[in-house]
Amino acid sequence: MMQEKKNKQRAIILVALLLATAGMLWLNSQGESPVVNKDLFKTADLTTINEVVLRTSTGATQLKFSGSQWRVNDQFDADRNMVDVLFATLRQAEPRRPVAVTQRDSVANRLEKEGVEVTLISGGEKIDVFYAGGNRQKTQAYFMRPGEEPYIVTIPGYRVYTAGIFELAGQGWRSRYVFGFNWRNFSSLETKYPAAAADGFRVELNDQYFGIRGLTLEQTNTARLNSYLDAVSLLQVKEYQDPSPALDSLGKTTPLFLIEVNDVGGTTYTLEVFPYPQGSQPAGTSRKALPVIGRIDQTAWAFFRENDLLSLNRPKAFFSRE
Template sequence: MMQEKKNKQRLISLVALLLATAGMLWLNSRGEAPTVNKDLFKTADLTTINEVVLRSAAGATQLKFSGSQWRVNDRFDADRGMIDVLFATLRQAEPRRPVAVSQQDSIATKLVKEGVEVTLISGGEKTDVFYAGGNRQKTQAYFMRPGETPYIVTIPGYRVYTAGIFELDGQGWRSRYVFGFNWRNFSSLVAQYPGKETAGFRVELDDHQYFGIRGLALEQTDTAKLNNYLDAVSLLQVQEYQTPSPALDSLGKMAPLFFIEVKDVGGTAYTLELFPFRRSSNEASAKAVPLIGRIDGRDWAVFRESDLLSLIQPKAFFSKE
């Protein structure tokens, strides 16, 4: 009887312990994973947004829809793919949980000082404002509304640094296409080779609205080569834009290896100057580095040599003879 009584007491104690443990786990789980509004940073109607301003300590970048295309700081056409990524991020980013209480003040301060203030604008009116940033390793992203709690934010199903798209500078948003025109507005193209004037040529529409090369009769022109050439010009993209530097300024004082100018019917000119590339003296193979070009007389970019080979053609290349 005595042993049976002890067994009952032990059973009661065990049940009480299990209930207490379950209660603590339930309370803890509620504290660690509170209900989070997944639409916390989706208050704006993205279909009406026609301007986004990204402001950080490094400066401000304005992305604005002009009616036919997105523009960067009212200077360049924006890369349509990057704009699509921006709006996909705004649609899909979700807060996972608030930042730990012990870190909220420090992360909030960091977001204001080092993060990006994202402003969404519709018809000139602000519709949403929040801060975006991340940890030093860029593995964890935070969003925060001004004066509120910062949240850890992810895109469900993807292992990406969600705040990265907002941290691009102005050049990062710029279209990679060099010649921002369409063939309906094409007027003329001039190619020049300083020091080799006879290799240069001019492409324009003739009286019958055919593309031709001045000084070269249409029946003498290899129109397939000319059309392929014009297509290559229209599709030329930079590999990477370059930050201005004294070295590039010095390079720009040299005579270019190649110069091309395209004009549209409105008289707008698009130019590219290509400068001789340098070979690396540190490599035994003396491997060529990418080619350097200056766009519209002011912006520097790196090009793949393979992308430029089809453009560096002399006038004689287009002759059937």
């Protein structure tokens, strides 16, 4: 009985091994490798990377660390959250399997022509280069090194389009904060109402407190003023807009109000707020939910949530105790 039991166990083990072998042979016959190097696209030491270039057939976006913050195309501050997502993707993305042999050439060609060439740079030296892209439906991501075979890439545990972060255009990387100053180097703030000049005011640092020119400390509602300054410093864009003839025309009209902030280094930050043109609202947007549009530093257009700007539309009398 004991020998018979052992024979049965051995038979079961043998069948399991045969099934496993057959499974591996089947996988190989489908053009898939049962073992893939999960670190295939993790050759760079990301702690040393201080520049990333994302190049497509239409242009390039440069992300570079300036020593204190990431910058986009050396023009404006980058959204730190988006940079964090980029590096998290570089750390966690893993090849699941090579692209099937029957699709390999077409996917490789599409990556080279339509994908994003990702270059990781440390101290001016190229550390790594690969292509990132996906299928037409953006449901499957591919990575490929130049001259090598493409791989289907995923982030284990997440159902995300892994290549999406690399496909962001330049404006998608821009910081959502409008005013890039901090209170340590704040010099002054001026709010102007072109249609009602008397409603405008100027905020300056007087000794140890912020005050409004023309109002004494006793005349100023400091709680309201401090809330206003906080709202200015925390204001964020809802969505940046590409230049267009309609926006060019809007920029020639008179804004509802404008805010100008100056720091001690002589840098000026501006925001002009305009009503959204009648009949030009985005599809699916009701008149009650129209976004407010603004121009930042006289160059960049963006939508804002109306409620975010309500706390900034305050005339001088709002801060007076009288």
